[in-house]
Structures are given as structure tokens and as C-alpha cells.
Amino acid sequence: MSKEIDKAKIKAAVKRRKRETYKPVVPATQLGFIHHNVDCIGCRACEIACKDKNGLAPGPRFRRVSYIEGGVYPDVYAYKVNMSCNHCAQPACLPTCPTGAIFKRASDGIVDIDSTLCIGCRRCEAACPYGAPQFDPGDNLIKKCNMCVDEIDAGRKPYCVMACMMRVLDIGPIDEISDGSFQTTAIGPGDMPVKQVKNMADPELTKPSIRFIAHSKGGVQSKQ
Amino acid sequence: MKCRSALILCIYVALLLLSGNIVAGNTEDKTPDYLSARWNPLHFKPAIDYALDAQCLGCHQEVLQRKPLSQSPAGIKSSESLAWYQKDETYQGEQETFHRRHMVTSTAKRLMKFKCNTCxxxxxxxxxASGTTDTTxxxxxxxxxxxxxICLMCHGKFDYKVMAGLTGDWPEVADTFNGDCVTCHKEFRTKRHKLNFLNEQEIEKAGEKDSNTCYGCHGGRAWYAIAYPYVRRPWLKRMPGALPEWAKDRPTEYTKRFTK
Structure with a gap:
């Protein structure tokens, strides 16, 4: 073995190392949300339960129920789309973070943020296609839904799910939700979960762990 | 006589209305409030297409002024903490917000020409949501x-699968090409960066100097799982009849918003 230091080789190795890219975490199981757009009555109990649990002042909203209403009489429609963090398979927020505050759990794929490590650069907020990271102007930090990770670890479901009086919001292994094998009241007989609904950013961007039961006027044909 | 009186009355009423509008306008300008500002025509088409940055920044100036915290609540110093993509040569200077990184830092000013209404x-x-009762x-x-x-244009994956001769992501194959993108790109896709939010000449110069600069946008900051479907270019003329499967659905021109 040569003891000579090959400077060119070292230089090349350093350059190679600098070109290293981020490798996404592949969890053992990926938990995700299911929301029934049609049966949701838009009471926003999930939003309030979330704000209560996370002690959020007016402003940041981890979860948001969007009211979609349209059409021309008599062909009118109304439905709700309910999203918080979608705990994406390949989250866009995670690689942007310069301090490593955002991480994805290897056990269940939950994307969490340790806000004590956040410097408030707001890159994650810009990169997320679903508006999940929320800036809190009170302390200039980013905060987001962590699927009530303490509840999950205690074997319970998140506050938003527990608060849903119509039982149209639920969590479960996303593969089982997708193939219809997950037992939940959020999926009715004959309902087919879809990856995307109208006005939602392309799910191929980050592969979000959420499925919807779409309204007949709210589906996106090509993504179903 | 009656006609003249009517005319004078009309002019008087018109002047009154006009002065009322001017006064109302002035009052509105002097005391903008959040609720009425949300309905400012600048936030809507078509006015937003012609909005100047100065008009946007008149109210939203904080987006370019605000800087990240010098340290996190747990004591992580901004100056000492770098993400993987910030260890590349293309990253310079202290931690900044994304707005400043796209508009006012030295690299942004050299390589980009973003305006507020670009995004x-x-x-x-x-x-x-679009297409509902309440919005057009x-x-x-x-x-x-x-x-x-729009973000995907620069923050998508390095699309090696559609590039003939590449067997893997750029970090894996860069050495084969001596780390030089221009080896192939002096032949392929030579018409590039001709978009109104990019400083084409400076980007080309930076790319010739160091290919890491190219990778800085084309894969080196890939937040998203997919690549941006860049438009098909006339290189197909060099290979008549060649239309690969991946290129079939791609447009041949960028939307006018980015080219005019």
C-alpha cells in the first residue's frame, strides 16, 4: 500500500463528497390521512382541536378545511377539502432545512419538526406544495402538524381525528387506505380513495400520504 | 338656453364625481387597511401581470427585509449550520430567507431576474380554489x-433517464464527464435559459466556469420527487423521426408569461 498522498485523488474525493445529495427516509410503515370530501360538513372541529392541542395563537393553522362551492343553478355543488401536513413519502420541506430541525420517523413515516432547532428561514414553508409548515410570527419559528406523535406513540389517534363528529377524517397505513383494506368510517361502501382532488398541487411532487373520497365535481381524472 | 344649463349641470356633476373619486382615492391611499388592501386590483388579473415590484413591496416590504434568527431557541447558530446543498460551491453568504435568496443576494442578482409576479x-x-362561484x-x-x-423548474430532480449516455444521477456519473455538463450541452439543448426570470448570459458564463453551478439548480436543490418537463427543443431536427416516448406530451414552447 502506497504511503504517498495523492493530492489529485483527495481533491477529486472532496469534490465527489460535495456533490452528495439527500437520501429520503423509507419508513417501515407510512401512516397517512383519509378524508371524505362529501360527507365532511365543514364544522372545523378538527381545526380547533388541532389549535388547542398545539397551543396555537390566531394565525398559524396546521389544519385547514377548505370550502369549495360552485356551479350554476340547478347544477350546484359544495364539498370540503381538509388538509394539514401530508407526511409525504418524499417531503420537500425536509431537504431544505439548514439545521436538521425537520425529520421523518423511520417507524411510521411521520414528518416532524423540532422547532427549538428552527432559525425561521421559512424555506420549508415555500417548498411544501400543500402549505403545511406554518410560520408563527409570535416567536419567528416554523411549526407544523406532527400527527400528534405523542398520541400515536400512546396508541391513540390524533386530536383532529378524535374531534371529527362526522367520522370523515381518519389515519391509517396509507397502503391499506389506498387499496381499500383499511377499516374506517371515512370510506363508505363503494367509495374509491384518490390521491388528488381539484385545486390541489400535483401529488407526484412529494408523494403525500393522504387520500380523499372526492366529490363528483372535485375529482382529477388523470391522477385517480 | 335650457341646453346650455343642462350642459353646465352635467359638467358640474362630472367634476363633483371626479373630485369625489380623487378624494376617496387619496383617503384610501393614505390609510390603507388590511381588509380593503386585500381587494386591491393589484392582487387580481390582469393588473397583477403589470404590477411593479415597487408596488408590491409598498405593502410587503418585510419579505425582503426579514432575516432568519441568528440562532435557534436551542442555541443552533445559523452561521454554523449548513444543509447538504449549502456545502456546494454555489452557496455563498450567510443564511437567508427564500425571498432574499431569489431576489436580493449577490448570486440572485447575478443569475436571476425574479420579479414578484414571476411567481x-x-x-x-x-x-x-379556482372554478368556484366566488372567484374568477x-x-x-x-x-x-x-x-x-413554478418552483419545480429549478427544484426538480436531475432527469438523467431522458439524457442519452447518462446511467445515473449526476453525482454518480460526473467523473465520467470530467464534471463538465457542457461536454454534451454544447451539442444538445443549446437554446436554454431564455426565460425572463433568468440572466441567460451570466448563467452560461457561470456554467462554463464550473459545472457545479449548473447542478446547483438542475438537481442539486431537488426538493421534489419528479423532474420538470422542460419543453422539447429543435434538437429533434438533428435526428429526424426521433421522438422518444418521454418527449411526446411535452410542449414545444414555454408559456408566454415566462418568455415575453
Whole structure:
């Protein structure tokens, strides 16, 4: 073995190392949300339960129920789309973070943020296609839904799910939700979960762990 | 006589209305409030397409002024903490917010020409979804102020699968090409970066100097799982009849918003 230091080789190795890219975490199981757009009555109990649990002042909203209403009489429609963090398979927020505050759990794929490590650069907020990271102007930090990770670890479901009086919001292994094998009241007989609904950013961007039961006027044909 | 009186009356009424408008306008300008500002025509088409940055920054100046905290609540110093992509030569200077990184830092000023309305295409206080009863605004994306497809143009994956001769992501194959993108790109896709938010000449110069600069946008900051489907270019003329499967559905021109 040569003891000579090959400077060119070292230089090349350093350059190679600098070109290293981020490798996404592949969890053992990926938990995700299911929301029934049609049966949701838009009471926003999930939003309030979330704000209560996370002690959020007016402003940041981890979860948001969007009211979609349209059409021309008599062909009118109304439905709700309910999203918080979608705990994406390949989250866009995670690689942007310069301090490593955002991480994805290897056990269940939950994307969490340790806000004590956040410097408030707001890159994650810009990169997320679903508006999940929320800036809190009170302390200039980013905060987001962590699927009530303490509840999950205690074997319970998140506050938003527990608060849903119509039982149209639920969590479960996303593969089982997708193939219809997950037992939940959020999926009715004959309902087919879809990856995307109208006005939602392309799910191929980050592969979000959420499925919807779409309204007949709210589906996106090509993504179903 | 009657006609003249009517004319004078009309002129008087018109002047009165005009002065009323001017006064109302002045009052509104002097005391802008949040609720009325949300309905400012600048937030809607077509005015937003012609909005100057100075007009946007008149109210939103904080987006370019605000800087990240010098340290996190747990004591992580901003100056000592770098993400993987910030260890590349293309990253310079202290931690900045994304708005400043795209508009006012030295690299941004050299390579980019972003304006507020390059990304922001307006909103509607009544509704956050397009195609509903309450809004005529198009392309609204739920929970977002900007359509992420715009971000994808520079923050998509390095699309090695559609590049003949590449067997893997750039970090894996760079050595084969002596780390030089221009080895192939002096032949392929030579018409590039001709978009109104990019400083074409400076980008080309930077790319010739160091290919890491190219990778800085083309894969080195890939937040998203997919690549941006760049438009098909006339290189197909060099290979008549060659139209690979991946290129079949691609447009041949960029949307006019980015080229005019």
C-alpha cells in the first residue's frame, strides 16, 4: 500500500463528497390521512382541536378545511377539502432545512419538526406544495402538524381525528387506505380513495400520504 | 338656453364625481387597511401581470427585509449550520430567507431576474380554489400563494433517464464527464435559459466556469420527487423521426408569461 498522498485523488474525493445529495427516509410503515370530501360538513372541529392541542395563537393553522362551492343553478355543488401536513413519502420541506430541525420517523413515516432547532428561514414553508409548515410570527419559528406523535406513540389517534363528529377524517397505513383494506368510517361502501382532488398541487411532487373520497365535481381524472 | 344649463349641470356633476373619486382615492391611499388592501386590483388579473415590484413591496416590504434568527431557541447558530446543498460551491453568504435568496443576494442578482409576479399570480379573499362561484381567478392552489409547478423548474430532480449516455444521477456519473455538463450541452439543448426570470448570459458564463453551478439548480436543490418537463427543443431536427416516448406530451414552447 502506497504511503504517498495523492493530492489529485483527495481533491477529486472532496469534490465527489460535495456533490452528495439527500437520501429520503423509507419508513417501515407510512401512516397517512383519509378524508371524505362529501360527507365532511365543514364544522372545523378538527381545526380547533388541532389549535388547542398545539397551543396555537390566531394565525398559524396546521389544519385547514377548505370550502369549495360552485356551479350554476340547478347544477350546484359544495364539498370540503381538509388538509394539514401530508407526511409525504418524499417531503420537500425536509431537504431544505439548514439545521436538521425537520425529520421523518423511520417507524411510521411521520414528518416532524423540532422547532427549538428552527432559525425561521421559512424555506420549508415555500417548498411544501400543500402549505403545511406554518410560520408563527409570535416567536419567528416554523411549526407544523406532527400527527400528534405523542398520541400515536400512546396508541391513540390524533386530536383532529378524535374531534371529527362526522367520522370523515381518519389515519391509517396509507397502503391499506389506498387499496381499500383499511377499516374506517371515512370510506363508505363503494367509495374509491384518490390521491388528488381539484385545486390541489400535483401529488407526484412529494408523494403525500393522504387520500380523499372526492366529490363528483372535485375529482382529477388523470391522477385517480 | 335650457341646453346650455343642462350642459353646465352635467359638467358640474362630472367634476363633483371626479373630485369625489380623487378624494376617496387619496383617503384610501393614505390609510390603507388590511381588509380593503386585500381587494386591491393589484392582487387580481390582469393588473397583477403589470404590477411593479415597487408596488408590491409598498405593502410587503418585510419579505425582503426579514432575516432568519441568528440562532435557534436551542442555541443552533445559523452561521454554523449548513444543509447538504449549502456545502456546494454555489452557496455563498450567510443564511437567508427564500425571498432574499431569489431576489436580493449577490448570486440572485447575478443569475436571476425574479420579479414578484414571476411567481405570485394573485389570490382571492373570497375563495382559495379556482372554478368556484366566488372567484374568477385561475390556477389557485389550495393552501398556497404560489403554484409549486413554478418552483419545480429549478427544484426538480436531475432527469438523467431522458439524457442519452447518462446511467445515473449526476453525482454518480460526473467523473465520467470530467464534471463538465457542457461536454454534451454544447451539442444538445443549446437554446436554454431564455426565460425572463433568468440572466441567460451570466448563467452560461457561470456554467462554463464550473459545472457545479449548473447542478446547483438542475438537481442539486431537488426538493421534489419528479423532474420538470422542460419543453422539447429543435434538437429533434438533428435526428429526424426521433421522438422518444418521454418527449411526446411535452410542449414545444414555454408559456408566454415566462418568455415575453
Amino acid at each position: 405570485h399570480q394573485g389570490h382571492d379573499p373570497k375563495d382559495e 381567478q385561475k390556477d389557485l392552489v389550495l393552501r398556497k400563494a404560489v403554484n409549486p409547478d
